Amino acid sequence: MESVINDVELLDLAVIPTDGGPVMHMMRPASPLFGEIGEVYFSEVEPGCVKAWKCHTRQTQRFAVPVGQLKIVLYDDRPESPTRGRIMEVLLGRPDNYALLQIPPRVWYGFTAAGSVPAVICNCPDIRTIRRKGSVRTSIRGISPIIGNTSGRVFLPLFLGVRHAGADLCARRTAGQGGTPGD
């Protein structure tokens, strides 16, 4: 897969067969995407559910999906970006798409489980989460998740493969819940 949004990086990761079960790389010192790790956490998303839209003001996300299949959609709304307005869809998960996805600050993203079982994301962002009121811009609008940019001009229907009833049940507003990471 090739990145179509400036500064979004996608790097294949190794899955090494060993007796009893594989070893899967994520952050390796020799990797060009290795750097400071501010925290490590997991986010599980159930089939038929969407977690969206998220946009971090300062934190860079680094995602790998060791379990399940993740469909993640990114949207570039940065005024200075040469790829402003572009949408990028990425599948993450074994065996064909086990990769590290790096999302820079101020790029919007949302995700769902693409398979029949929950997908588990491991995130190793570069700086620690700083919880400030109003600083996490997470919102969801409508049954079929759509994105609106900060000025309200752009609305993009995405996740068309997601069951609407499931989305209706699961994709409620998640901003402001105590303890969930964000910057």
Next chain:
Amino acid sequence: MESVINDVELLDLAVIPTDGGPVMHMMRPASPLFGEIGEVYFSEVEPGCVKAWKCHTRQTQRFAVPVGQLKIVLYDDRPESPTRGRIMEVLLGRPDNYALLQIPPRVWYGFTAAGSVPAVICNCPDIRTIRRKGSVRTSIRGISPIIGNTSGRVFLPLFLGVRHAGADLCARRTAGQGGTPGD
């Protein structure tokens, strides 16, 4: 759960319900076990299989199990340790045992999946893996995994709940395979 081996630490981690699936903490800056992260990788272990025995000379392991149930057995053979000779068994996995297990250098350990599905370990060791010939002390002896200390005096039958046929198939010697982490 309480640690019975000196310097082994076990810390409950938060599982935060959110719409669409939980967020699970692992390494958090406010945690007493937070520190330098040398690399991040996953190790999957299938039911009926054992990965053992491992002992790192310099690297401290930090394990969390976001998926599946892990039974891990530790054995202290450090001559200077006040808990030398002790065995410690730990269960890791949601919902009751979602925790961070820190294993200091020179403590032996081995693990298996305690449930009917594979268990996935995420490891965030403190220093990066340095691959040197002979530096990874990983071995397994016999069908029912046993441990022998470096002087050959102690043999401990463990993992008694593991299906022997599976152990026979899976728990072959894994040392020296290129690319698998270890120090």
